[in-house]
Amino acid sequence: MADREEALREFVAVTGVEEERARFFLESAGWDLQIALASFYEDGGDEDILTLPQPTPSSISRGTAASDHRVTSFRDLVHAQEDDDEEEEGQRFYAGGSERSGQQIVGPPRKKSPNELVEDLFKGAKEHGAVAVDRTAKSGGETSKPKPFAGGGYRLGATPEEESAYVAGERRQNSAQDVHVVLKLWKSGFSLDSGELRSYQDPSNAQFLDDIRRGEVPAELRRLARGGQVNLDMEDHRDEEYVKPKSVFKAFTGEGQKLGSTVPQVMGTSSPAQQAENEAKASSAIAISESEPVTNIQIRLADGGRLVQKFNHSHRIRDIRLFIVDARPAMAATSFVLMTTFPNKELTDENQTLKEANLLNAVIVQRLT
Secondary structure (H helix, E strand, C coil): CHHHHHHHHHHHHHHCCCHHHHHHHHHHCCCCHHHHHHHHHHCCHHHCCCCCCCCCHHHHHHCCCCCCCCCCCHHHHHHHHHHHHHHHHCCEEEECCCCCCCEEEECCCCCCCHHHHHHHHHHHHHHCCCCCCCHHHHHHHCCCCCCCCCCCEEECCCCCCCCCEEECCCCCCCCCCCEEEEEEECCCEEEECCCCCEECCCHHHHHHHHHHHCCCCCHHHHHHHCCCCEEEEEEECCCCCCCCCCCCCCCCCCCEECCCCCCCCEECCCCHHHHHHHHHHHHHCCCCCCCCCEEEEEEECCCCCEEEEEEECCCEHHHHHHHHHHHCHHHCCCCEEEEECCCCEECCCCCCECCCCCCCCCEEEEEEC
16 A cells, blocks of 8 residues: 555655546556556646746755756656757758657758867778877978889990990889878868868768778779879868968979081971981981991980980991981981090091091990080
């Protein structure tokens, strides 16, 4: 009997209904308090509003100011909890019926701020093995490795009669290369190295950011490496606005004029196809007699080019001049002289044969005057 009285008092205290109505729900539930309360709220018994007693002035002075929001029923407690969840999940809507029936629709989630997005990127990278690096220590100890020379060259002869042999270098495979990229995360977007700003909200960048969050190298960086290793550094600039980097100085690659002449000649460069055609035409113009001794003459041009041509020992120095003019028609109106190397000596008598001038298998240098 005491248990029933205790259950009755608790039911009245929780629901605020009269004892007669509370007894009805308890008797229907076999005096099980939890079942009786569930039956009460399912039947809509909570429509009766319960007003909580106001706190006494002494209790107000001990705590903070009383809140204007008061819980009137268990339904309000549920609604208050749902309001807190909506901040993360999005606003909730109901289609049809009332609050107890119908379809609930949850709106889109709240968008993350740039700071939260950058924090997620760093968190995801660290979870997949990324290591924080001290920027000052890295910049001080980081040195650029020199790239070894991989071209060819000529081994100079010890004597004027000795031929300068061409030595081929090892060809490096350019199919794969290591790539080092710096990903800078700014307040309103991100950039790669010194590239342009890319927005966090741009759908075309979503896959790139998802790969970073999962600790993977994005596909566009893997394509740059062509199968090589990609070293990716991430820099945190979330509190800074993007600053466009200064343009890098580029060396002049156009045409120029040769100084020291009364009428400067403009030295231009022809296309590779046209240049190859001119060299082939100049080579065919040299008549080679198979019955006479043959020698190879290497000619280093003033424009940085190099020509190698076969001559008979009986050919003269002026034949070399004509060969140069035919191979480089732009030099027809340019004044130049021919010189030997080691020792440097100008070939002033162009009527001499190659054998007489001791130019067999020699290197000749063109110098503009």
